Amino acid sequence: MPESESHAAGLREDCGGSSRRKSWGLLVTTGVGGALVALYAVVTPFVTPALRKVCLPFVPATSTQIQNVLKMLEHRSGSLVDIGSGDGRIVIAAAKKGFQAVGYELNPWLVWYSRYRAWRDGVHQNTKFYISDLWKMPQLKKKLEEELECNARIIACRFPFPCWVPDHTTGEGIDTVWAYDLKHSRGCETKSLETTPETDS
Secondary structure: OOHHHHHHHHHHHHHHHHHHHHHHHHHHHHHHHHHHHHHHHHHHHHHHHHHOOOOOOOOOOOHHHHHHHHHHOOOOOOEEEEEOOOOOHHHHHHHHOOOEEEEEEOOHHHHHHHHHHHHHOOOHHHEEEEEOOHHHOOOHHHHHHHHOOOOOEEEEEOOOOOOOOOOEEEOOHHHOEEEEEHHHHHOOOOOOOOOOOOOOO
16 A cells, blocks of 8 residues: 555544544533533522522421421321421421421422422322412511410421520420420410300490
């Protein structure tokens, strides 16, 4: 083979190898880029609320924390409201104990996931989940005192109310749960179930 033909054949082989390397490089780049976009799409809804002025990222309730909450609800019935309900674990656990349970959560992805979990666990008829911004509820402590019935119990997980003295505390560390009975903080008696008939004056 003449030298010029040999040189041309070598160039063709180099071009073919270079073309294959470029194809593989493009394939790898596309794969990595796609994986990063998918990761961003999955992580962003869960992380974004943590980038607000008040940083409260989603941290799921532990099984111990849920048990501590249920312990504080023993011998009680009726309605339960979870503010900052996350993935709905506490709401669903309360519904399984017979409560009509409602969760308020800022993150819409978590609200939709909570609704799915409630349906999967068979308690969707006893639960409701709403997309709501906790930080738009002005003066939460005052709102609770004014709007809840006198026999209501407020349970705080991980973040106690700084100005209230809890009536009961259980657990330790991140699993600590504080219970506040409004009848004690208000100094009022529990409403009687009996009604007094009205009399004409």
